[in-house]
Amino acid sequence: MTQINLHELTHLQAINKKLVTGYHISEQDTLMWQELDQHIEQYSALFSSLGHDLQHDSRGFYYFASDESTPNMGKISRAIALTVYILIEHYANTGKDPMRALFDEVNDLELMQTLVQMNKHLFDQLEIFSGSDLRKDVYLRMIRLGLAREVEGGFMLQAPVYRYIDALMEVNEETYLGEDE
Amino acid sequence: MIPAKKLLNTLTEHWGMLELLFKRFKMADFSLKDVQNAIKQKQPTWSNERIYKETNRLLNQDIIIPLAKSSQLEINRAIADFATFLLQEEHLGLAQEISVLVEDLARLGNRLANAGEIEDYDELRRFSRIMDDRVRKIMKLFAHNENAILNIVEQAKANNAVQSLQKRYKAVIEAFDEYIEPMLEMVDIRGDFHACFSTIEEQISTQIVHIERSGKAYQDKRMLEQLRTRILEMHLVGRESLRKSADMLMPLREELRRNNMITRQAAKVLGLIRKNGVDNMLSSVQPHFVSDAQRFSLGQQRHMVAYMAGLVEFEHSEYELPDQQDVPAYVTPNIPDYNNVKTSFKKRFNAKRKKPEPLLTFLGESYPELEADEMLFLYQKLVSDTDIEISQSDEKMRVKIAGQHFSLFPFNTKPVDPTHNQTGNE
Known part of the structure; x- marks a missing residue:
């Protein structure tokens, strides 16, 4: 004891x-x-x-740790997950090292706008329609959860984002299909 | 023949420019104009005439030589090699280079053994020298490749966001696949390489023993011993160098592999999300957070469990909702306004206050149409009204109001000398 x-x-x-x-x-x-x-x-x-x-x-x-979220928190968490995955894809598409860029780059409003524009139909599902929506609904909440910190000109992600990357690696077609049945 | 000193002077004088050319064009060709531009960049104060003269000097001294059948130029290969050495700009060699040399070494070892057998000591010495040369070459290659790998690693690690991931790691992957892996295989303790070295070592040892026994060509013994030591050392150095190189490359390779995996996975998951919708796809995997509010709500499973546990005690009882017919029709109570009652009460008793009169009698006389409970309601209001002077009687009385009998200590209007009344419903 x-x-x-x-x-x-x-x-x-x-x-x-x-x-x-x-x-x-x-x-x-x-x-x-x-x-x-x-x-x-x-x-x-x-x-x-x-x-x-x-x-x-x-x-x-x-x-x-918690094995369940309130419906509201669940929605926030999904929005954060989507943002993180889209960020990874975005960095990879622009030829950057995604893991390095994810933690080293400042996420400014311009980037947020680009992300929302390019993935409009995904963000629409979460009722995020603009870069400032993304800032308000995702980034400010990430700060409240300690997933990001505010720096000059934007936000920088922090180590706890790895929880989402772990979650990302867990997804595979089988889990999804398995749930469907 | 150009005197070496003169050449070195020119090199010193133009080193800056040569370095620039070397770095800019690597091993490719360039034009006369490029050379002149490079000189101008390094020596902006020089006149065009001077630049022209210096360019000619470089050409005359064969530091820069024209390509065959072309107006293009290139750096003299010997100078380029020297520059490579000076700048440590080493490019990774191939594993084959080393393995060819090692095979040659094995062949020479056989020749050396043959020469020893027929006691041809001149040949023995010759092969020993050649082998020595090969061993040095191999050692040089090891060192060279190690440096090259260091360069690759440094370049890959440099935080150069402009360079694409693919490009940055290409060199790492190539170095690993084309050099480290074949080399590691080669120097593996069960590999051919090792066997080859054992054979050579054995051959040389036999020769040494032979020389010791026969006593002939004793001065060659030392040379052979040196060769044997050098081969052993080479083997050791090679292994060390490879291990170091592998250690440097391995983390990068892992990082790249992981990064690639994450990127691929992100693309795949986003694809699935696009197909199946955000909520469908992510609900099962998203990380969960504790939130303050949920501790006070039934949001979580454990809360539900606790709640259900409480429900075990609950017993269901039948409760019948009343029918429409069962509800009695609402009747407005026809109690007269209390203020009116009070006014008429005061009016009546202010004038003649000779003897106490029971309140109920007054009420019964004034409002004969009232129900018993309505009458009592007014009675109670009058009793508790502080404006009215009343007193309670000492003896219990039986009163009949609106067909109901009550026994009580009735309140009466206050006479001159007070009598005590008291209330008490049936």
Whole structure:
């Protein structure tokens, strides 16, 4: 049994507040990340007794795992997934190294407009009709979830986006067809 | 014959320009104009005349030579090689180059053994020298290729967003497939290469033993020993160099493979999404997030489970909704306005306050048409009205209002000396 010393967990309140809203704490959130990193055992013991499942991803982020989303969150998550996959395709089409560009390039409004224009019928399904819709409905929410950070002139994606890439690799025709039956 | 020193001076003087030409045209040809432009770029202060003179000097000294039957020029191959060496601009050689040399080495080893057998020491020395030369060449190739691979890796790693992924990694893939893999196969401990070296080593060792025994050509023993050491070293160096090269290339290759996989997968999934719709396709795989709101709602499965568990205790009971006929028709109560009642009450009792009069009597006289409950409602209102002076009687009375009997301590209007009343419904 891990001893939980609440006095040691100085950022507990801040961390809890962030995590319960679905936020991913990554290395860019220096203070909280270090705190979690140092007392990971205590934190995960504490959170699991509170009914949360604190996950540490070795690519550098912490989050609460959940096996279901509320319908609204589900919709947001799908929009983010679509955006990430379209970004990968877009970078590959423009001859960039998609994985590098995904994390190194600033996503500005112009890029968002291009993405929406080129994939209009996909974004239409999610009621995203313009670059500013994409910014509002996807990028700002990604910030709230810790998947991106705002920089000068746009947004940059962060390590937790790997969750979507993992999900991407999980998709194959069989899973889809299997579900259909 | 051009004196070497003169040539070197020219090279030093024009090194900047030569480097430019070399980098720009690699091994391809160029025109006289290109040379002059290059000189101009490096020496912008020079006059055209001077440039013309310098170009001629380069041509005269065979640093730049005209191509046969063409007005195009090229850098003298010897100078180009020298520049390659100086600039470390090495291009990856082929695995075959090395394997040809190794085969040659095996052939020479046989010749050397034959020469040893017939005790032809001149031949022995000759082959030993040639073999030594081959071994040096192989070692040079190893070093050269290692540098070339380093260059490839550095180029691939350089964050050059302009260069396409395909192009950047092409060199890596080629290097791996055409050099590293065949070479690794070759130096594998069970491969031909290894067997060949063992044979050569054995042959040389036999010769050394033979020389030791016979005592002839003793000075050649040292040479053979050196050759043997060098071959062993070469083998070792080769393996080291290959391992290093493979280590450098491997991560890039993995990265590329992964990137390719992700890109392909993204394209495939997007294709499926286009065909089947966003929600259909992504609902099953999207990552889930904890959200604060859902903890307070029945959104999650575990909440549903908890809720269902609570329902186990629930017992269903029949409840019959009333029929239309069962509902009695609504009758508006015909209670007179209380204010009117109060006014008429005051009017009546203000004048003659000689003896207490029960409130109910007053009500019964004033509103004979009222129902008992309506009468009591007014009674209660009057009793609780603070404006009216009333008192409660001490003795219980039986009163009949609107056909109903009540026993109560009735309130009466207040006489001069107070009597106590009290209420108490049936």
